[in-house]
Amino acid sequence: MRDTYVLGISMTRFGKYIEKSLQELAYGPIWEAIGESEVDPHDIGIIFAGNAYGGLITGQESVRGQVIMREAGIGDIPIINVENACASGSTALYLAHGAVASGEVDLALAVGVEKLFCGDTGQSLKALSTSADLEIEGRMGILFAGIYAMRVRAHMEQYGITREQLALTSVKNHDHGALNPHAQYRERTTVDEVLNSRMIADPITLLMTCPLGDGAAAALIGTKEMALRMEKRPVKIRASVLGSFGFPGKDGPSIAARVAKRAYKETNIEPKDVQVAELHDAVSPVELYLYEELGFCGPGESGRMIQERKTWYDGPLPVNTSGGLTAKGHPAGATGLAQVAEIVWQMRGEAGERQMSPLPHIGLVENGGGNVGGETAVVAVHILEARE
């Protein structure tokens, strides 16, 4: 296995694009990623297209990647449509990385796209609900906000996490979103506003949840030789680990903990080495138990961590400087690649008003999706490293 690098990466601003098709959304990021990579697009050897709900929302099923690439004017090479719920974009990246790492191709494109806003919230929520196991969660009539609420509530009760601490995750991510021109929500909020907004699934309030939205992102993955020929700071994919629901038992480690452990082990990177992270805050309070599961703090210490503002962009371990799913938005298929984009931009010094200083060397992305077998169905963890 050889090293792989992010040569080019791009995303649309996330938001509501009811008039645009999947292929119109994806066109810009695909060609921007190719453009900044300084490679010949004819050298792309394989394409992985991540999308979760296109069939249910737009009617275009099963050849979505081909339709996207027909619009982009690229064909003939293998195009593979991948779905893994809200981790579809990361799954495309996992396979693109693998194709280059194995030597199968020198250059692979990962593209992620989603249209979730269709003017009918019921239809959008119904599409999202199909990422749970219909025979189990489906028959219970439970939606994702409810699943997250149960986990957050258990975490609160176990460690005495407070509602104010939960709300601070949303305040932080909205602070970051206000600084990110790619974010769907660009307004700041306060603890009071968050706690007084409409209750969705106790303790999750409206301002803790991510919006429905649309968007696309693309990343071009290539070899070290290609990366060294670029002017931009090379960003290496140190680890790309994908895991699934298991059967961990009541007190076993969560899927995020298991997948992150594999990524740390593969790289000899420890949680304390991570300088910036993008985490899957589909509802912002999940950040807290993720801090613990990923080893950013000890068990039960996450509430204090957010209260001490350690994970704001100017803190010691910035988390979701993009605004996270909560403020940047969460067009499912695009999310994982957009998370990587934020880390790459922070490493290159291209993060504008939310830029960390000094530039980070080691970053982590955690992207989750679906719910099967009593836990998150899919978690992808990528560890990125910028060369000096």
Add this chain to the structure above:
Amino acid sequence: MRDTYVLGISMTRFGKYIEKSLQELAYGPIWEAIGESEVDPHDIGIIFAGNAYGGLITGQESVRGQVIMREAGIGDIPIINVENACASGSTALYLAHGAVASGEVDLALAVGVEKLFCGDTGQSLKALSTSADLEIEGRMGILFAGIYAMRVRAHMEQYGITREQLALTSVKNHDHGALNPHAQYRERTTVDEVLNSRMIADPITLLMTCPLGDGAAAALIGTKEMALRMEKRPVKIRASVLGSFGFPGKDGPSIAARVAKRAYKETNIEPKDVQVAELHDAVSPVELYLYEELGFCGPGESGRMIQERKTWYDGPLPVNTSGGLTAKGHPAGATGLAQVAEIVWQMRGEAGERQMSPLPHIGLVENGGGNVGGETAVVAVHILEARE
């Protein structure tokens, strides 16, 4: 890249299973493939699940593979959902082969499953139509029978292929289906019956089309060392090539010709070396132009080839001994893996009443899917070789 082998392969009989879920259909083939492979299922390193229309027909979207594997009792490892229309199963196989060939894992599972029969033919046809580009073919209101009819008609006019020759492809495949206990249709037919059956899209008649149906198939792909430990005859994957619609121009080679050419070139196998083939006869007459595109005969010679019965199971180059999509059935996500199952069974001498003699050494599988950019969206070609 190292050699990969089909260690275990299995499929359900194709048919109508309205009472069964995707996961109930997939359970048997998964465990049968594991059982005959004589490996420890804990050694499986990655799973690729191919399904095209589950979201539209059953409502289960985006985590279909996870739900299938939860039912099968296997989790924790990467599970990746792939879609490539009617070539979804072959795409799962392509990735499973790649994961083992690259050394990423020693053992990979490819599973394909589909439920297309839902009691409402309109809903099933609508689901199938989403494998074309909705903005182009979709706005023309054209379904796949119409797309195939135009290609078959052009082929007839170019080379003087007759309606009787078209009908013979259906007669042959129904003859084979009658001998295959896994086939959805097990009744023979005649040229007169085929030509007098209802016209679907001139010159395609009802008895030339594949049925709507359900089914599942699974293949376990592993290393040479594992294959040599088995009692069954080892079957090597010599080539696994995936191609997409390109922009070949009016007189350029078709996607099937381009993909097959790459497979022949990679392996130094020539068309004349192929001893058995399974081709994507979603409507049976496409077999004829495929014979020519794959090099089984010269341009315009396919009509004579079928008339001389050369591709019956007891002829010199048996094609679709399983009955093909026409008679065996075509639950899209399962089709590519079921095609491979037939070749493996012929090579092992496990094909029952339709068994070729002597056992073939070299076999080819061609599986197509969708329609984008004016041609088939995806074609996968696999070349299999059985060791002496």
